[in-house]
Amino acid sequence: MSTKGLYVAVVGSAACTPEISELAYRVGFEIAKRNAILLCGGRQGVMADAARGARDGGGIAVGILPGTSRSEANPYLGIALPTGLGDARNAVIACAADAVIAVSGGYGTLSEVALALKKGKPVVVLAFTFPQIPGVYPAKTPREAVELAISKAVMK
Amino acid sequence: MSTKGLYVAVVGSAACTPEISELAYRVGFEIAKRNAILLCGGRQGVMADAARGARDGGGIAVGILPGTSRSEANPYLGIALPTGLGDARNAVIACAADAVIAVSGGYGTLSEVALALKKGKPVVVLAFTFPQIPGVYPAKTPREAVELAISKAVMK
Amino acid sequence: MSTKGLYVAVVGSAACTPEISELAYRVGFEIAKRNAILLCGGRQGVMADAARGARDGGGIAVGILPGTSRSEANPYLGIALPTGLGDARNAVIACAADAVIAVSGGYGTLSEVALALKKGKPVVVLAFTFPQIPGVYPAKTPREAVELAISKAVMK
Amino acid sequence: MSTKGLYVAVVGSAACTPEISELAYRVGFEIAKRNAILLCGGRQGVMADAARGARDGGGIAVGILPGTSRSEANPYLGIALPTGLGDARNAVIACAADAVIAVSGGYGTLSEVALALKKGKPVVVLAFTFPQIPGVYPAKTPREAVELAISKAVMK
Numbered sequence: 231m232s233t234k235g236l237y238v239a240v241v242g243s244a245a246c247t248p249e250i251s252e253l254a255y256r257v258g259f260e261i262a263k264r265n266a267i268l269l270c271g272g273r274q275g276v277m278a279d280a281a282r283g284a285r286d287g288g289g290i291a292v293g294i295l296p297g298t299s300r301s302e303a304n305p306y307l308g309i310a311l312p313t314g315l316g317d318a319r320n321a322v323i324a325c326a327a328d329a330v331i332a333v334s335g336g337y338g339t340l341s342e343v344a345l346a347l348k349k350g351k352p353v354v355v356l357a358f359t360f361p362q363i364p365g366v367y368p369a370k371t372p373r374e375a376v377e378l379a380i381s382k383a384v385m386k
Numbered sequence: 387m388s389t390k391g392l393y394v395a396v397v398g399s400a401a402c403t404p405e406i407s408e409l410a411y412r413v414g415f416e417i418a419k420r421n422a423i424l425l426c427g428g429r430q431g432v433m434a435d436a437a438r439g440a441r442d443g444g445g446i447a448v449g450i451l452p453g454t455s456r457s458e459a460n461p462y463l464g465i466a467l468p469t470g471l472g473d474a475r476n477a478v479i480a481c482a483a484d485a486v487i488a489v490s491g492g493y494g495t496l497s498e499v500a501l502a503l504k505k506g507k508p509v510v511v512l513a514f515t516f517p518q519i520p521g522v523y524p525a526k527t528p529r530e531a532v533e534l535a536i537s538k539a540v541m542k
Numbered sequence: 543m544s545t546k547g548l549y550v551a552v553v554g555s556a557a558c559t560p561e562i563s564e565l566a567y568r569v570g571f572e573i574a575k576r577n578a579i580l581l582c583g584g585r586q587g588v589m590a591d592a593a594r595g596a597r598d599g600g601g602i603a604v605g606i607l608p609g610t611s612r613s614e615a616n617p618y619l620g621i622a623l624p625t626g627l628g629d630a631r632n633a634v635i636a637c638a639a640d641a642v643i644a645v646s647g648g649y650g651t652l653s654e655v656a657l658a659l660k661k662g663k664p665v666v667v668l669a670f671t672f673p674q675i676p677g678v679y680p681a682k683t684p685r686e687a688v689e690l691a692i693s694k695a696v697m698k
Numbered sequence: 699m700s701t702k703g704l705y706v707a708v709v710g711s712a713a714c715t716p717e718i719s720e721l722a723y724r725v726g727f728e729i730a731k732r733n734a735i736l737l738c739g740g741r742q743g744v745m746a747d748a749a750r751g752a753r754d755g756g757g758i759a760v761g762i763l764p765g766t767s768r769s770e771a772n773p774y775l776g777i778a779l780p781t782g783l784g785d786a787r788n789a790v791i792a793c794a795a796d797a798v799i800a801v802s803g804g805y806g807t808l809s810e811v812a813l814a815l816k817k818g819k820p821v822v823v824l825a826f827t828f829p830q831i832p833g834v835y836p837a838k839t840p841r842e843a844v845e846l847a848i849s850k851a852v853m854k
Contacts, residue, residue, distance in 0.1 A: 267777065269779075292777055292779070298793055298817070300705075309758075311737075311760070311762070313794065314630065314789065314790070315474070315627055315630055315790065316481070316627065316628070317481070318471070318478065318626065320477065321471075321477060322474065322779070322782070322790075324473070325472070325780050336504070341477075341497045341500035341504060344494070348493035348497060360519060361516075362517065393623075423621065425623075448621055450623070454637055454661070456549075467549075467604070467638040469637055470634070471783055471784065471786055472782035474782065478623070478626070481625055627789075628793070629789045629792070629816060630786040632809075632813070633784070637784070637785070649812045650812070652808070652831070653788075653813045656806070656808035657805075657806075659808075660806045661785070672829075673828075673830065
């Protein structure tokens with residue numbers, strides 16, 4: 231693990247279908263296989279599945295939690311950080327990421343996509359819930375999503 | 387002015403065309419005419435035009451600024467609050483508003499729309515830049531936008 | 543009211559004795575009499591007493607609340623802003639103030655004092671709970687506290 | 699490394715003397731030796747020395763940075779997270795820590811101490827710059843500081 235490594239955020243809903251869960255897992259796994267650090271919101275659903283994938287791929291997942299307690303963290307995180315910021319933690323995730331991959335997702339996910347785009351970070355969407363936002367890169371598979379995210383990522 | 391009054395946020399870009407500027411001004415004016423308090427990001431463009439409209443309508447505009455200095459505020463605000471939070475101030479605007487009106491807008495605007503929707507706040511869009519997001523109320527005129535926002539607003 | 547006006551934050555505990563309550567009220571009153579805008583944390587205790595003083599002095603009090611709901615605001619605020627930031631809103635108060643007056647106070651108050659000092663804002667303490675922090679200005683009366691705060695305030 | 703591990707924040711100035719630098723290094727080293735995760739502000743001075751100590755002790759340091767760029771991080775961090783929050787990131791550090799150790803320190807450090815105390819987290823001070831704050835635990839050596847912090851830490 232290295233500070234010089236890439237940080238790829240995986241954003242998505244705290245509740246999701248088995249199909250989306252599987253996509254998120256594979257995204258997390260592919261991120262770990264490429265030695266990038268996975269960032270996420272630290273909770274359940276897409277966040278937990280991606281973190282589990284990263285763990286199984288031999289990588290590390292960092293969860294940036296909205297609340298004040300580590301007890302809301304999913305069990306697959308290597309690092310769990312309660313922020314107490316509520317939804318403002320979405321801006322922290324967008325700030326800390328070199329690239330963002332949105333999997334399905336709700337309004338919180340959309341805010342993370344928009345905040346990342348505002349900061350000039352590349353955003354890849356997979357099975358995205360919303361109409362396509364100008365500037366995002368659509369992907370068809372987890373592998374394509376991760377490859378796109380990493381190739382577009384600009385180290386800050 | 388009363389704490390019991392409604393707070394309507396007007397969100398949009400720091401740079402805009404004369405047409406969008408006029409829409410934003412009229413939105414601000416209509417908000418003031420209905421005795422609601424206008425919230426905005428405090429800077430130029432749509433934020434300044436809406437604040438100017440509120441002032442001309444006899445109301446008050448509150449600007450929630452991203453930086454650490456009041457010098458970045460537009461001159462039409464009654465209250466200007468530097469937060470030092472950067473883009474995380476977008477979550478504060480969404481939190482403090484009872485309803486949000488987006489006029490045209492860039493990625494920052496989209497993030498405010500998404501954060502407000504996440505919090506269950508009504509969001510009205512006018513000349514919106516982005517594909518329509520499920521759950522927002524489209525409006526055709528400033529007056530319609532303000533009337534929709536106020537009628538849907540739920541006091542928190 | 544003018545954006546060009548001074549913003550003086552009054553910080554202190556959500557619970558306080560009648561003596562401290564009276565001091566806070568008089569600090570708020572004196573701030574309003576000098577046409578400065580009062581900032582506070584928006585809740586009970588010192589925050590409410592200072593806001594009531596500002597209202598009675600013909601001024602305006604702005605409350606920057608930690609939670610997500612306006613219902614936690616005291617009834618004396620002209621503007622009440624739920625931020626959803628939790629204790630991180632203390633940094634917003636310190637950022638938005640041109641000067642800070644601490645009345646008695648707990649750990650949260652101490653954090654606001656420290657954050658304001660870090661930003662180079664003048665800090666005046668009145669009946670302060672803590673050992674004197676280097677760099678703060680102690681005052682003996684509400685009037686002295688407000689006069690010191692305003693004279694030392696540097697417009698940002 | 700485990701989410702179930704303790705997170706100990708080391709807070710202090712971005713500039714410090716060689717003596718304070720050595721204390722911070724030893725604090726970081728002792729934290730790592732006890733398998734706790736070190737949190738810090740991610741920058742220079744005490745933050746960098748503690749992170750270097752953690753690295754040399756076989757542990758990991760997580761830096762929670764105030765700015766928007768990873769380039770302000772010190773080179774000893776395992777995880778570096780730019781937040782873009784400015785000084786409000788101090789509240790995030792206090793929130794994410796199970797215990798805090800302050801080494802020397804300036805006003806920012808004092809704010810982190812106060813925010814941690816407000817959240818009910820144990821705070822240990824070593825060569826502290828400020829008058830003793832009620833509720834903190836003074837320590838005489840890095841080892842004593844770390845032992846105190848860990849024994850008092852309450853898992854959240």
